[in-house]
Amino acid sequence: MLSKNEHKLITSLRQKKYRIQHQLFVAEGIKVVNEFLNSNLLLEKLFCVEDYYQSISKYKPKIISEKELLKLSNLSTPNKVIGIFKIPKVSITKPTGLIVALDVVNDPGNLGTIIRLCDWFGVTQLVCSKDTVDCYNSKVVQATMGSLARIPIVYTDLKEYLKNSNLPIYGAVMDGKNAHSSTLKKEAILVMGNESNGISSEIEKLISHKITIPKFSKTNTPESLNVATATAILLNEFKR
Amino acid sequence: MLSKNEHKLITSLRQKKYRIQHQLFVAEGIKVVNEFLNSNLLLEKLFCVEDYYQSISKYKPKIISEKELLKLSNLSTPNKVIGIFKIPKVSITKPTGLIVALDVVNDPGNLGTIIRLCDWFGVTQLVCSKDTVDCYNSKVVQATMGSLARIPIVYTDLKEYLKNSNLPIYGAVMDGKNAHSSTLKKEAILVMGNESNGISSEIEKLISHKITIPKFSKTNTPESLNVATATAILLNEFKR
Incomplete structure (x- = not known):
């Protein structure tokens, strides 16, 4: 009892x-x-x-x-x-390998899916802005299917983190360079933005390589991809 | 009132x-x-x-x-x-272009995401097995964000459909050829399977090209990717 x-x-x-x-x-x-x-x-x-x-x-x-x-x-x-x-104590390490950084991702299902993707693609660290949804939220925990235990996740001031890094910083935006024809470095930080607003203007200034997943729709729709599916496509591009 | x-x-x-x-x-x-x-x-x-x-x-x-x-x-x-x-009357057309076929996808959120992806990547038709979740289910309708109106979706006997098609049939499986090094035809059918069981053995027999998204995890985990994120990655591969 x-x-x-x-x-x-x-x-x-x-x-x-x-x-x-x-x-x-x-x-x-x-x-x-x-x-x-x-x-x-x-x-x-x-x-x-x-x-x-x-x-x-x-x-x-x-x-x-x-x-x-x-x-x-x-x-x-x-x-x-x-x-x-x-909750494991994870410290911020010197950026190496492929790192994913999230700028205010709000939806627990999206964060769970992204953690699972980071695990699949061997991402070395997941860096979340302080206002990104908590990865120990029960919906996130259940959605990650165990990957939560394998990916080092830190919550930090994303602006400071990016300023102090010396890796190239890629960001998924609507009007960037075609991701299919961009050279994607093996060691890099990939920044993904909020579900409704994308990457905030403050963080966008720190991005050295703006990239976009090309659209093949006959009309000009849909406006955007969901942040978790966009992360899936871009991590796969980085690892090709 | x-x-x-x-x-x-x-x-x-x-x-x-x-x-x-x-x-x-x-x-x-x-x-x-x-x-x-x-x-x-x-x-x-x-x-x-x-x-x-x-x-x-x-x-x-x-x-x-x-x-x-x-x-x-x-x-x-x-x-x-x-x-x-x-509900629009959609008839099965002679397979042309890139077609996505779903073998018993159960989760409304996954189907909604896949419909949005089909729209983004200019898929010509989405063919669902009769026991795939209904695309007019309210959760699917809300998740597609309007893409539902732009993608022709049919529910049919998937086995018969694949038997009568003369396009190459690709299927996402766990032990297929590396999708990064496979030649992916412009005109093709891509079969995606159920969330827990993957593609059924009956349908797998009809697949001409088994493909797999390579895993870069340091351990041998996670077991699999979510069906919607896997569809995202593979549609992007077909369109590269």
């Missing part, structure tokens, strides 16, 4: 301020929790329903009822297990 | 069987409805709140209250206007 304090802790971690205060976050479901148990993340506490106990007994989970799981869960169909993990 | 029948019709159209029966679907919000009003789609009925009437008065919308809008809407923040449009 769940104690009052445990219940309070888990539900409080739905809010960013408590995640920051406790330096903890919650993951749910067999697949995601397993990926995290097998990663470098540190486990704080584990809860599971009785029929799943054997599968993860070495982590000494606390058994909870289906009803308790349902109350704790953020998922529409809760899935056996909930884990509380420590 | 909304009549009982109008209310009943709009809420019934949340279900696929009624959309098929009436050959109608619902779109919401200023941006999406405007895109559809300016497209080839035929308007059946339009409803809006009073302060938006002037902007679309030429379409003779019926004025409804904010409260009525809230009741009808599928959105968390309803946005001024709801339109009922006729």
Whole structure:
């Protein structure tokens, strides 16, 4: 059975301020929790329903009822297990390799997809502006499918970060050079902007290479691509 | 004020069987409805709140209250206007150009993103297996941002369709030829599979060119890319 304090802790971690205060976050479901148990993340506490106990007994989970799981869960169909993990301490490293930088990405689904893409394409660090959605938000955690444990993610003053870097800075904009005919460096920072407003003017000034994914539509529509699909296409271009 | 029948019709159209029966679907919000009003789609009925009437008065919308809008809407923040449009009659055409074929894509968000990508990359037709999620589902309609009106979409027996085509058939699989080093024909069919199971074995037999997006991860993870991001990357490869 769940104690009052445990219940309070888990539900409080739905809010960013408590995640920051406790330096903890919650993951749910067999697949995601397993990926995290097998990663470098540190486990704080584990809860599971009785029929799943054997599968993860070495982590000494606390058994909870289906009803308790349902109350704790953020998922529409809760899935056996909930884990509380420590937020890893990631420091900003000297920029090397391919780095993705996000300027105020708001949608948790988009951030989750981008983290998974960074994992696929071997991105060395994901640098987020301070007002980008929190990567330990439960929707992000579930969308990353474990990639969250493998990509170093930092939140920082993006302007300062870019100013102090000496890698070429590429930015996805609407009127840049055709990405298909641009030379894309192996070591670079790729900046992607907000869902509605793109890259802010302050950050755009720091971009050394503005690039655009060419459009092949017969009409002049659609206006833009979703930020996660645009990131997918550009990371693939960098790695070709 | 909304009549009982109008209310009943709009809420019934949340279900696929009624959309098929009436050959109608619902779109919401200023941006999406405007895109559809300016497209080839035929308007059946339009409803809006009073302060938006002037902007679309030429379409003779019926004025409804904010409260009525809230009741009808599928959105968390309803946005001024709801339109009922006729489902266009699209017939299967002889395959030419670049065609995307979906084998049981289930997630409305993924289908919406893929429709938008088809629009961006000038895909000539989107061919869906009969058990792919309905493109007139409200979540798909809202996710396509108007692209739904510009891409001819058909639902058909995918096996028969592929058998009768004489274009090369590419399929995204886990163990295919590296997409970066494959010659991708200008005229082709690209088959994308289900979110969990990929392309079904029955359809895989009909694929002439199995292709894979190479992975640059240092570990052997993640297992796969989301179907919408994979479609983005491959359509970009076809159009390079």
